[in-house]
Amino acid sequence: MDFSFTEDQQSIRAAIEKICAQFDAAYWRGRDETGEFPHELHQALARDGWLGIAMPEAYGGAGLGITEAAIMMQAISQSGAGFSGASAVHMNIFGLNPVVVFGNEEQKRRFLPPLIEGRDKACFAVTEPNVGLNTTRIKTKAVPQGDHYLMSGQKIWTSTAQVTNKMLILARTTPLEDTVRPVDGLTLFYTDMDRSHVEARVIPKMGRHAVDSNQVFIDGLRVPAADRIGEEGKGFGYLLHGFNPERILIAAEAVGLGRVALARAAQYAVEREVFDRPIGMNQGIQHPLAECWMQLEAAELMVYKAATLYDQGKPCGAESNAAKYLAAEAGYRACEAAVMTHGGMGYAQEFHVERYLRESMIPRIVPISPHLILCYIAERVLGLPKSY
Numbered sequence: 001m002d003f004s005f006t007e008d009q010q011s012i013r014a015a016i017e018k019i020c021a022q023f024d025a026a027y028w029r030g031r032d033e034t035g036e037f038p039h040e041l042h043q044a045l046a047r048d049g050w051l052g053i054a055m056p057e058a059y060g061g062a063g064l065g066i067t068e069a070a071i072m073m074q075a076i077s078q079s080g081a082g083f084s085g086a087s088a089v090h091m092n093i094f095g096l097n098p099v100v101v102f103g104n105e106e107q108k109r110r111f112l113p114p115l116i117e118g119r120d121k122a123c124f125a126v127t128e129p130n131v132g133l134n135t136t137r138i139k140t141k142a143v144p145q146g147d148h149y150l151m152s153g154q155k156i157w158t159s160t161a162q163v164t165n166k167m168l169i170l171a172r173t174t175p176l177e178d179t180v181r182p183v184d185g186l187t188l189f190y191t192d193m194d195r196s197h198v199e200a201r202v203i204p205k206m207g208r209h210a211v212d213s214n215q216v217f218i219d220g221l222r223v224p225a226a227d228r229i230g231e232e233g234k235g236f237g238y239l240l241h242g243f244n245p246e247r248i249l250i251a252a253e254a255v256g257l258g259r260v261a262l263a264r265a266a267q268y269a270v271e272r273e274v275f276d277r278p279i280g281m282n283q284g285i286q287h288p289l290a291e292c293w294m295q296l297e298a299a300e301l302m303v304y305k306a307a308t309l310y311d312q313g314k315p316c317g318a319e320s321n322a323a324k325y326l327a328a329e330a331g332y333r334a335c336e337a338a339v340m341t342h343g344g345m346g347y348a349q350e351f352h353v354e355r356y357l358r359e360s361m362i363p364r365i366v367p368i369s370p371h372l373i374l375c376y377i378a379e380r381v382l383g384l385p386k387s388y
């Protein structure tokens, strides 16, 4: 067992930290206030080639693993950018993995370089309003018509849809009643967001205002058959392929957010004096922060265990789910403790921790709720009967 990062991995973290240092806490607070997308961070990371960190070298990527991608995403979040920064590029890092694995050569050449170079921005449209986590019941349909499909339907929570020109979207191509299994008949497309047929309406939400989330209405969108990824009807399986790395990256981002919140709390606890001594001299302030440190360390170990297993091509479903759960909870607890350490000032925007607390809810809910992770562990690891 080797718990240390390699020199290359440490230099990745240092390079990302250097880029992120250009965007200070005031920048992120400002973006949260205005809701403006952090294009500057996206461009800065694209300029230095970081958006292709886990994409194949043949298409302009760096060909590195999920471990390196997790180091990068954690560093972005931990810089103080939190989920406002991480979510702005999250889709670039691994979102197009279905194209890498299941796309044809023409699609890889057409789709990957523009995303890696930052010329394209893409959103991920799976969740639907009346379906929830029961993804196989999605209603968005794509009807084949010669060399194209005609797509109509509705998505919800599609992040970045205000600023993207591309979307990776799951639609039903065979009616549910005509399939053998509910997972059949779903097809994945990566296509243009033709705004004359796609309308994205921002959902006013609790935090991460710089990165929009939307209701998306699709009405008669012509999707070229050339934009279909892999075989018709197998899209759900293609998405499953990316579930573990997705959870690992979100988990790394959650650890990063928890760490920056904890650092701010510790600093404030040393500086703030009440009753003629620093508040950090009180065990009531110290102990919750010490507990958060331990929880974040433990979660981080699980994140990099899952990432290492994934990069070695080994099964990592339990570890990836556990990492996502533990990191999200640890991140949230650290943000909450940071607010409480600041007392009244924890509630003031000026001290940033209230923004972190609002953002820390995201990895708890996304891309899958804690309940369903617990179900996964209960069923797949402990062998208990399926509850739903």
Ligand SMILES: Cc1cc2nc3c(=O)[nH]c(=O)nc-3n(C[C@H](O)[C@H](O)[C@H](O)COP(=O)(O)OP(=O)(O)OC[C@H]3O[C@@H](n4cnc5c(N)ncnc54)[C@H](O)[C@@H]3O)c2cc1C
Pocket (backbone or CB within 6 Å): 123, 124, 125, 126, 127, 131, 132, 133, 134, 156, 157, 158, 159, 160, 213, 362, 365, 366, 367, 368, 369, 370, 371, 372, 387, 388
């Ligand atoms: C900020 C944000 C950004 C997002 N970005 C995207 C995006 O870019 N693209 C995208 O496709 N989606 C996105 N999502 C959607 C997100 O992935 C879903 O919200 C999440 O998967 C939960 O699904 P749901 O909201 O439909 O919950 P529901 O399915 O409606 O469930 C509601 C609650 O009931 C619980 N529940 C349901 N069934 C069971 C059961 N059998 N047992 C126990 N508990 C159960 C769930 O755990 C959950 O807590 C985003 C969401 C948010 C909040």
